[in-house]
Amino acid sequence: MARSRDYGAGKRRSGDSPQSRRLRGLARLLDSSIPLPGGYRIGLDGLIGLIPGVGDAIGASFSTYIILEAARMGASRTTLLRMVGNVLIDTIVGAVPILGDLFDFAWKANQRNMALLDGALEQGPAGGTPQQRLGFVGIVLLIALVVLIAVGVYLFIKLLLAIAAAIGGG
Numbered sequence: 001m002a003r004s005r006d007y008g009a010g011k012r013r014s015g016d017s018p019q020s021r022r023l024r025g026l027a028r029l030l031d032s033s034i035p036l037p038g039g040y041r042i043g044l045d046g047l048i049g050l051i052p053g054v055g056d057a058i059g060a061s062f063s064t065y066i067i068l069e070a071a072r073m074g075a076s077r078t079t080l081l082r083m084v085g086n087v088l089i090d091t092i093v094g095a096v097p098i099l100g101d102l103f104d105f106a107w108k109a110n111q112r113n114m115a116l117l118d119g120a121l122e123q124g125p126a127g128g129t130p131q132q133r134l135g136f137v138g139i140v141l142l143i144a145l146v147v148l149i150a151v152g153v154y155l156f157i158k159l160l161l162a163i164a165a166a167i168g169g170g
Helices: 018-032 044-048 055-073 077-094 099-107 109-122 130-169
Strands: none
Touching: 018 044, 018 055, 018 109, 044 055, 044 099, 055 077, 055 099, 055 109, 055 130, 077 099, 077 109, 077 130
């Protein structure tokens, strides 16, 4: 596993708002708050992800909070889409037993998202109202949820068919 990267967590910026500092602290807690030997750092997101079945969903809900706050703070739709993409990658790959859990410790989606948010806020607030950006994020997250459920149902059916074939063929 590669050394953990700091995607902007803990860095001071001129004009840092209390909201930004709070989100950066949450990202650090989720992604790199626990030091390990050799200079590696892991966070609660990776540990929560170890809980079978629900761990990755719980981690994704914390990550979604950061995205919703980013929308309120003025992040552009492009930035919000990239942030949702980071969380989807973290959630989907993290759901794979063992390898996904290792990936969870290394990916650090929340700190990546804070780096994206910092960059977006340096450019100034995006067009539209916070409500419009929140509505956009809500629609994107709803679509992502429907896709995840559809893929989950498909994989579950494939698993049942494989089990039925193994039982019937054995």
